[in-house]
Amino acid sequence: MKNDEIKKLALNLVEADFEKEVVNILKKAGFWDDESAWREYGDNPINYSIIGNQQSSPDNALVEKLVNSVDAVLMRECLRRGIKPDDKKAPQSIAEAQKEFFGIYNGKLSSIDDRQRTELAKNILLVATGNKTNPSFSIIDKGEGQTPKRMPETLLSLTKDNKIKIPFVQGKFGMGGSGALRFCSSEHKLQLLISKRDPKIRDDQDETKDNWGVTVVRRENPKEGMRSSHYTYLAPDGKILAFIENKLKLLPGEYPKILEEPLESGTFIKLYEYEIGTGLRSLIEFDLYYRLALLMPDVALPIRMCERRSYEAHTHDKTLAGLSVRLDEDKSENLEIEFQTPSTGEMTVEGQKFDYSIYVFKKGKKENYAKGEGVVFSINGQTHGFLPKVFFERDAVGMSYLSDSILITIDCSKISRRKQEELFMPSRDRLAETTFRFSIEKELKDIIKNHSGLRDLQNRRRKETIENKLQDSKLFADVLENVIKKSPTLSNLFLKGVRIKNPFAMEGVTKQKEYKGKEFPTYFNPVKNYSKSDPKLCHVNYKFRIQYETDAENNYFNRDKEPGELILELSGEAIKDYSLNLWNGLATLTVSIPKSAKIGDILCFETKVNDISRIEPFTSQFCIQVAEEQKINGGTGGRKEPPSKKEGKDRQRESYLDIPNVIDIHKEDWQKDDYKEFGFNEFSALRVRSTGEGNGYDFFINIDNSYLKAEMKEDFKTDPAILEARYRYGMVLLGISILDFEENKHKDKKNEKTEENSLSVYDKISMLTDAVAPTLLPMIASLGSSEFEG
Template sequence: MTNSALKQLCISLAQAESEKKVVSILEKAGYWDDPSSWRDYGNNPNNFSTIGNQQSSADTALVEKIVNSVDAVLMRECLGRGIKADGKDAPGSIEIAQRDFFGIYDGKLSSIGSSQRADLAQKILVVATGKKGDPCYSIIDHGEGQSPSRMPETLLSLNKSNKLKIPFVQGKFNMGGTGALQFCSKNHNMQLIISRRDPRIARNEKDDDRELWGFTVVRREDPDTKSGMRSSTFRYLAPSGKIMSFSAASLSLLPGEYPDPYGQTWEYGTLIKLYEYQLKGFRTTIKLDPYYRLSLLLPGIALPVTLFERREGYSAHTQHAVLSGLSVRLDEDKRDNLEPGFPSSAEITALGQKMDVRIYAFRKGQRENYSKNEGVIFSVNGQAHGFLPSQFFDRKSVGMSYLSDSILIMIDCSNFEGRAREDLFMNSRDRLREGSLKADIERQLEDLIKNHQGLRDLRERRRREEVENRLQDQKPLAEMLENIIKKSPSLASLFVTGTRLKNPFNFTDVAAQDDFEGKRYPTYFKLTKRHTEKNPKQCPQNRKFRVQFETDAENDYFNRDKDPGDFSLTINGSIVEDYSLNLWNGTATLTAQLPKGSSVGSVLEVEAGISDISKVDPLGEAFFIRVAPPVKGGGGEPGERKDPASNQTGKDHKSPSRLALPNIVEIRHDDWERQGFDERTALQVKDDGQGGYDFFVNMDNVHLKSEIKVNTKIDSKILEARFKFGLVLIGIAILEHFEHQSDADSGEVEEGTIYKQIGTFTRATAPILLPMISSLGDLELD
């Protein structure tokens, strides 16, 4: 083919908006049905075992493409300056590259203004074209680009170590972003790749085709039992084994004014087009749901990206948006969406790995604009690598059921050692790996959240808003429930003997706390209680110690986007890494592990301090810890076993406590939206954060209303009581079963999901509950 024909073929493929059109173009060119024109992806005919084992969802796979473009732009800046990417003069981290190349400080895009972010975002584009229902997404960058001869070893490679020795890029697993392939067009999983080396870099290289454009199409071929292939194979277009190439100064493939998808010229970099990409659940304009989702998955993206909507049929003032990550979104929107005082900063350490933590508490109903079911986001270099669901906050060990839809926690794991990162994150970078590190992180988080004073105060306020005004005089209710229980030994066994229901809101009026206004650069950091050498703080040998400091630092002092503060801790002059620290409204709470080998009776000198760019010397002070004898209980050494518990009284074990009588709250139609109810909701249970439960019963349930309407022989109050207490007893029985299973460590139910299961089960049984009670009560044997 002539140069002109090759160029036209490339442009035709780039402007095709369906798999059917691509197949037609390649059939006409004589390539589609010619096996010799196709080459195995990664030079491996068994590549499906690798490509098919990538990201489990289309959104996280799309993120990998964007991250690869970020890497390409950083590489261009490095190579364009004549710096060898893996040499001693190259940036030692992504954060340093951001600073040196683009003036972005502390690795945070919020350190530069919105207009500068918008300009920078022109280097990476994501463009939606084609049909509304089956859109194509093109990821286009002004990065280093690749010459045609280099593409098989870079853009089309698998399991090569291209980036492993380059410290300032993210994509080191070298899957080439292949996870997206399975979400491309339904029949052939097709994508297009076009690339050209940046001329500024190419002039210093020796490739014969260094100034040419290269392009190829990737497709999936079905298993062929005749040839012995038992699994699919991904192959790319390469007539005579070579990437197709041509010469051109530029290509008109960048988006023009809406709705023109191809009105501007492009001179170098890489374009990857995902045909009819199956981004299910995100079918709105790219500025809305896809933008929100990508912000979540790239909470601290290293470089901004412009998203362009170029499908026809959308009406808006502008059809593009700048993607700067969730951190920037939250920072810009916090006044209207976050509770006062948030975000709050903290630091935790698990198995020697230090993490920065940001805690966001949203105003009621506002978190859904940023996150759906993700409660905890783990990120590395600005990219989400795994999550814990919102049900994590429902755990008894966390006690934040009333805030489970209002908390979002971001954990930065960028400082992890290489092996620890491998132990926690799957190579697909979209889920966590089970193991001791994940378990220890969860324990540290449980302790941090459960004891966070700001969250505790907010939980009580929310609970009071939901429950206080709706709690009736509980004495007759308690007596009625106790009478039911007394008639059944099996029911009585669920409850603590002699427990009576009490009002959970026996409040005394107090003055509201003044709003805390911290300083950007604090002026003091001192202990709330002194622990001198003569009067040291006691700490059992097998426990951690906890102390508090008073300070005037603002809540996000330790991990704000610009000029964060640093905390340092030493014991007897040695740096301590195993600690957690959280800061809230002038109180910094430090929890730390004693050094290994600390002997009982020894006195340890601890020095703690904070520093930032405004200080020549750190703020802080020293205190002393005396190592006390170890105590029995939760702080025992790993591997210790106790004999099984008996039925006799004693101090060797704590017998599982039975459920106290619950707080029952009646919910009517007017409160459905606020409570998240609908006409078929029956029962909702929440952990009250104090060892008990609140039961919310839908007294306007459609099945209850229907039964009252048709069953006129029974007083409506009796039917309501049967419905209410029947549901509550079902809920109690499920909770007791769950607690029993938890004690047995069976793993039958993931903690935190039990409340959802109670809601689902009672929703299913509500239609038959009253008819069953009535019918079975009259049942007689012949």
């Protein structure tokens, strides 16, 4: 083909939005049915298993494409400066590259203003065209670009080590972003690639240095003798089609113009009829923008998202700068006042350092930022896995009233490559089930459960939810005690002489005022002094905590610009195995006892806190004495065993469960802010939340359940009050039974894993009681039960 013919072919493919159009264009050019014009993707005839075993969702696969574009722009800047990317003179991290090339500090786009981000986003664009169900997405970048000769070794390669030795890029997995292919057009999985090398970094030895290269990737059915499909790309005679043109109109103009502005060099990739999924098909600046921000919480460079489908909107273009920037911009409307500056800290697990940030949303505000995600794990700004929000509902965490509001981001960029491999699956979109992962969960549980700000907010939310709604707990306890006495099984769940816990043990909790700390603290003092003569007693099998009073702002140690630093030393040697949290003037240092320590040893530590404002650091010392191992009670929630029948000093007399607080919910309550999260309707029955303290629970009973109302209307022989009581107490006993079952099921499990789609015990109670609601009262009546009548 002549130069102009290849150029016309390329532009026709750019303009196409549907698979049928692309097939017709390639048939007309004589390529579609010519097997000799197609080359194996990655030069591997069994490439389907490699390409198909990457990201499991279309959104994560799309992120890989965008990350590759970010890498391409960073590579361009490095090469333009005459530095080889794998040279020691090159930036040694993405954060260094951001600072050196674009003036972005500490790897945070929040360190530059919105105008700068918008200008910078012109380097990378995501454009939606075609239909609203399965749009075509174009990823366009002004990065290094590739020559036709280099494309098979870069954009179309598999398992190559092109970037493995380059420290300042993210895409080091040698897959060329091929995971997106499986989500392209339904039958042939079509993708278009056009690229041209940046003229400022071209290789004069490459005869295609001035050329644009164009190719199409497709999936082919299994050939005779082959077990699986395979991917190929257009390459007549084994070479990428090439043509010369100074500029191509590949960039969008103002809405609705799709191809208006010229691209001088870089890469254009089009994913035809991409199966993005039902929840992400809307206007690009809404659901997809929200999702990509979550999947790239601290993306290295901003991305311009352009909607060019036939949607009516206030604006059709938006700059994606990641979740962190988005939360910072929208904090006053969406975050609880005391968390508008996130609670940040460091934690250390198996010698690996993690930075974390804790955000807490106002009621109902989290859903536009994250759905079921509770904890986000990222590397270099890209999300690699999640823990679901049910993680917060576990008894060992105790934040069930905040589970729909908490979002924690954990930056794993500092951990070693080997530990990254232990934590994440090779697909880079989910966590692996390893000991390292469970150790991180354990540390995180401890941080959350002991976070004073979260505890106060949990108690406040609970009080707002149940205040003025509690039933007469004494009457309830008396009735329940009568039932328990007649059942040995139920007796094992409760203490003799049923105990009622004060539902407002958190009395006095008031709405928090915003804490105003100082950018650079004027003091950092231990709350209590532990000297060598009066050391802190610490059991060898537990971590220990030391607390400090300070006037530093909450993000002092983790902010983008000029953060403070804490150094912990033991006998002059730096200790890395510690976690640090600073909240409203109280810094908590959690330290692991060194493995070499022996029972009776006295260890003296020193802390130094420093920042650029200080000539000398804040210095303090504390000593601990290593005590013998303390026995740990079994059970995931820390509950005691039922009373033993044997006599002796170790006999436990505490209740296995506290009597729950019962709150009646009526139809007028269903949509109130305090109860909306429970999802009550005419068919729902019981919802349960942990009080977050000890073994206490709050039970929310739907008194306007349609099955209860129908039974009260149709059963003329039984007093409606008795029917309501049977329903209420029956549901409570069912809920208690499920809690006990789940507790015993997990008791002997060393590592309680949290699956991404797992149901919490509270979800199970909701489902099972909803299912039982139609039959509960008829069953009690038919079995002749009268115990609930007092």
